[in-house]
Amino acid sequence: MGTCTFQSDRTTLLAIRKKLTHAEQRKTPPYALYQVKTSDCVITAYESGKIVLQGNGAEDLAALLFPQSKKSAVTANKTGIYPQAGSDEVGPGDYFGPVTVCAAYVGSDDIDFLRSLGIQDSKAIQDETIRKIAPELIKRLPHSLLILDNATYNRIHSTNNMVAIKARMHNQAYVHLKNKLGELPAFCIVDQFVQKSSYYRYLQNEQAVIPNLHFETKAENKYLSVAAASVIARYAFLQSFDAMCKAYDFPFVKGAGSKVDETIRQFVSLHGKDALRNVAKLHFANTKKALY
Ligand code: MN
Secondary structure, three states, rough: OOOEEEEEOOHHHHHHHHOOOOOOEOOOOOOEEEEOOOOOOEEEEEOOOOOEEEOOOOOHHHHHHHHHHHHHHHHHHHHHHOEEEEEEEEEEOOOEEOOOEEEEEOOOHHHHHHHOOOOOHHHHOHHHHHHHHHHHHHHHHHHHHHEEEEEHHHHHOOOOOOOHHHHHHHHHHHHHHHHHHHOOOOOEEEOOOOHHHHHHHHOOOOOOOOOOOOEEHHHHHHHHHHHHHHHHHOOOOOOOOHHHHHHHOOOOOOOHHHHHHHHHHHHHHOOOHHHHHHOOOOOOOOHHHHOO
């Protein structure tokens, strides 16, 4: 029996439903848009844009519905390699708050547990859900979590760009995970933020470098280990963010949009410009826009 999974969008998934005129409608599972059954395939489309084809006819139907994705269906087979470790980061796009990176280990006996929690890309999961499920992951999965606070970030950023910082953090997370486990799994996936060759170039001066990492974009949608790492990293970001709001009794906002600019001005009027370096990534254009 085959399984093919694709990431798409709601509109496309609804258009696909219209194409499947011969399919039999089934009871819609939680978080799903629809579930239908053909003679040899069950098709489930989710609110998140994910579509899962299951059954002997899955691969043929996948080729029909997503002809351009033949390659991604092939690479998707690698997602079944266990044990695996995966890493992802949260916070590089947020003006306020830290950068967090997590590397997490997933063995084959963790698969059902992760699936039952609905683990997927943290960007697709609501904050409240992250707060509920992340502690479960933290308890169960061997992982390494790094939190780069804003003051340190700003100091390091004066001589390192964001990509260099991320590269060093991912590497560090794998070094720590290796120390915990004794040995890393043969298959370790980085949610790709830079070309593999550049990644290793940024690590030239590091003492310990974990070699042979696999780089793939949108890995958090393809590998349970990366998805789990992204949820833990997101949780750590939220915890830090909440602590910041509490410490300054101030409603910081996420992202880096125009709402942030207004928030910067409010924060500076209350706490002064010097305090900004402890809560924000100063090199963002928002600083200039808000203050000069
Ligand atoms: Mn990522």
